[in-house]
Amino acid sequence: MVKKPLLIAVLAVVGLAHASDLNRTLRDLLFGRSPGQTQPAPTTMGSAPQQAPQSQQTTQTQTERRPRTAELLGGLLAVVGEPPYSPEEERNIGRTVAGGLLGVVPLVRDDELQRYVNRVGRWVALQSERPDLGWHFGVLDTEDINAFAMPGGYVFVTKGLYRQLNSEAELAGVLGHEIGHVIRKHHLRMLQKSRALAELGAAAGRRMEGSSPIAANFMGNFWEAFARGLDKEAEYEADRIGMVLAARAGYDAYGLPTVLQAIGHVSANDSRVAFLFKTHPHPDDRLATLSEAVGSRFDDLPEGKTLSNRFYRLR
Amino acid sequence: MMRLGMTVLLGVLLTLAMPVWATTGTMLRDDPLRAFASATAPVLTQVARGTKVEVLGRQGGWTQVRVGGHTGWVRMLSVRTSETAQRDVGGELAGVIGMGTRQADPGRIVAVAGVRGLTLNEQQLQQARFNAQELERLERYAASRAEAQAFAREGGLNARAVDYIPAPAQARQQSSPWEETQW
Numbered sequence: 178m179v180k181k182p183l184l185i186a187v188l189a190v191v192g193l194a195h196a197s198d199l200n201r202t203l204r205d206l207l208f209g210r211s212p213g214q215t216q217p218a219p220t221t222m223g224s225a226p227q228q229a230p231q232s233q234q235t236t237q238t239q240t241e242r243r244p245r246t247a248e249l250l251g252g253l254l255a256v257v258g259e260p261p262y263s264p265e266e267e268r269n270i271g272r273t274v275a276g277g278l279l280g281v282v283p284l285v286r287d288d289e290l291q292r293y294v295n296r297v298g299r300w301v302a303l304q305s306e307r308p309d310l311g312w313h314f315g316v317l318d319t320e321d322i323n324a325f326a327m328p329g330g331y332v333f334v335t336k337g338l339y340r341q342l343n344s345e346a347e348l349a350g351v352l353g354h355e356i357g358h359v360i361r362k363h364h365l366r367m368l369q370k371s372r373a374l375a376e377l378g379a380a381a382g383r384r385m386e387g388s389s390p391i392a393a394n395f396m397g398n399f400w401e402a403f404a405r406g407l408d409k410e411a412e413y414e415a416d417r418i419g420m421v422l423a424a425r426a427g428y429d430a431y432g433l434p435t436v437l438q439a440i441g442h443v444s445a446n447d448s449r450v451a452f453l454f455k456t457h458p459h460p461d462d463r464l465a466t467l468s469e470a471v472g473s474r475f476d477d478l479p480e481g482k483t484l485s486n487r488f489y490r491l492r
Numbered sequence: 493m494m495r496l497g498m499t500v501l502l503g504v505l506l507t508l509a510m511p512v513w514a515t516t517g518t519m520l521r522d523d524p525l526r527a528f529a530s531a532t533a534p535v536l537t538q539v540a541r542g543t544k545v546e547v548l549g550r551q552g553g554w555t556q557v558r559v560g561g562h563t564g565w566v567r568m569l570s571v572r573t574s575e576t577a578q579r580d581v582g583g584e585l586a587g588v589i590g591m592g593t594r595q596a597d598p599g600r601i602v603a604v605a606g607v608r609g610l611t612l613n614e615q616q617l618q619q620a621r622f623n624a625q626e627l628e629r630l631e632r633y634a635a636s637r638a639e640a641q642a643f644a645r646e647g648g649l650n651a652r653a654v655d656y657i658p659a660p661a662q663a664r665q666q667s668s669p670w671e672e673t674q675w
C-alpha cells in the first residue's frame with residue numbers, strides 16, 4: 178500500500194530520464210525485454226518473419242544488489258516487466274512450491290516411469306533458451322487430470338493426465354507446454370501481480386524452508402494465485418511453445434493438440450478436470466487459438482516422430 | 493479366478509462397445525477439404541466453420557474427415573473432435589463394473605481405476621506441508637544433458653530449427669499496450 182506512490186514516482190523518473198524512447202522502453206519491458214537491451218532477441222531459426230517475445234535471462238546478471246535498489250527495481254519491474262529474481266531465488270521458490278505440492282500428492286512409485294519422463298522432459302527443455310536450468314519432472318499419484326509448472330524448472334504431470342497420453346510425442350507436447358510457463362516465467366510474473374510481492378521482497382536471498390513463517394506466508398499467497406490460474410494469454414503462449422519445443426525436439430508437433438482434443442472429451446462435470454478447467458481456458462478455445470496462431474506455419478515441417486512404441490505405459 | 497472373470501467381462505463389454513464408437517468432429521474454422529494430407533493437395537470443397545464432420549484418422553498436422561459425400565483432409569487444428577452418443581453408452585456400461593473407460597481417438601482405450609485418489613483443490617494446497625523427502629526423491633530422477641541426448645538418439649530424434657510462433661494477430665491489435673499487460 179505504502180509502495181504505490183513510490184512506484185508511480187519511480188515510473189515518472191524513468192519517464193523523464195528517457196522521455197525520447199520511453200515508448201520503446203515500455204514496449205520492451207512489456208514484451209519481456211530488459212530496458213538496456215536494444216538488440217533483438219537472438220533468433221535460432223530463420224523462416225518466420227516475427228520472433229515471439231523472448232524472455233531474456235536478465236536476472237542472471239543481477240547477482241549483486243543493494244536491498245534498497247533491489248526493492249525499487251523490484252517494484253518497478255513488478256509493474257512493467259521482467260521478474261526481479263535471481264536464478265537462485267527462482268530455484269528456491271520452485272523448490273519450496275514443489276515440496277509443498279509433493280506434500281499434498283506424492284510421486285507415483287514407479288522409478289522407470291519417473292526416469293522416462295525426466296529423459297523426455299530434459300530433451301524437450303534442451304530445445305529451449307534455458308536448457309540448463311535445474312529441470313525436474315515428476316508424475317504425481319492422483320487421478321486428477323492436470324500438469325503443473327513451478328519456477329526454476331519443476332514440472333509435474335498427474336497420473337490422470339498421463340493415462341490420456343498415447344505416445345511420447347504427446348508427452349513431449351504436454352511437458353513442452355509446462356516448460357513454456359517456466360522459460361517465460363509466467364508464475365513469477367503472476368506473483369508480481371499478487372500481494373505476495375511484499376513478502377517475497379523480505380524473503381529474497383534467504384533460504385526458504387517449509388517451516389519458516391515467511392515461507393508459509395509465501396506458500397499461501399502462491400497457492401491462492403495458483404488456484405486462480407494464470408492469465409489465459411499465458412496459457413495460449415505456453416500452448417504455442419509446447420508445439421514448437423516438441424517439433425524442435427524431433428517429435429510430431431501435434432502431440433499437444435491431440436492431448437487437448439482428448440481432454441476436451443472429458444465431461445466438464447467430471448471431478449478429475451475440475452481444477453484444470455477452473456485454471457485453464459477450455460480445450461476448445463485453446464485449440465481454436467492454436468489453430469489461428471499456427472495457420473500454415475508448419476506446412477513445410479517434415480512430420481516428426483510420435484514414438485508411440487517407446488511410450489512408457491503405466492503399470 | 494475373479495480377476496479372469498473381470499477381464500473377460502471387460503473384454504466383452506469393450507468388444508460390444510467398440511463397433512459403435514465413432515468420432516465426430518466440428519469445424520472450428522473455415523478450411524478447404526484436400527484430396528490428401530498436404531497443403532499442396534487439390535481442394536475438393538470448402539468446409540465451413542461449425543460443420544459437423546466424421547473423423548476418420550490423422551496424419552501429422554492433418555485430419556481425415558468425411559463430410560457431405562466427400563472424403564478428404566483438413567488441418568488437424570481446424571477440427572474439434574467429440575464423442576458420439578453411442579460411445580457414451582459403452583462408457584456407462586463399463587462403468588457399471590467399476591471401470592470407467594476414456595477414449596481420446598478411435599481405437600484408443602484407456603481404463604481408469606474406479607478409485608480417484610487425491611483430487612487437488614486450493615484448500616488442500618493451502619494446507620500443504622513441505623515434503624522434503626519426496627522432493628529429494630524427485631531430484632534423484634533428474635536426467636543429465638548427456639543422458640537426454642543419448643535417449644533422443646536411441647529414439648531417432650533429431651533436433652531441428654523451428655521458430656517460436658507469435659500470438660495470433662488480433663491479440664496484438666488492442667489499442668494500448670497497457671491493456672494487454674497480463675502480469
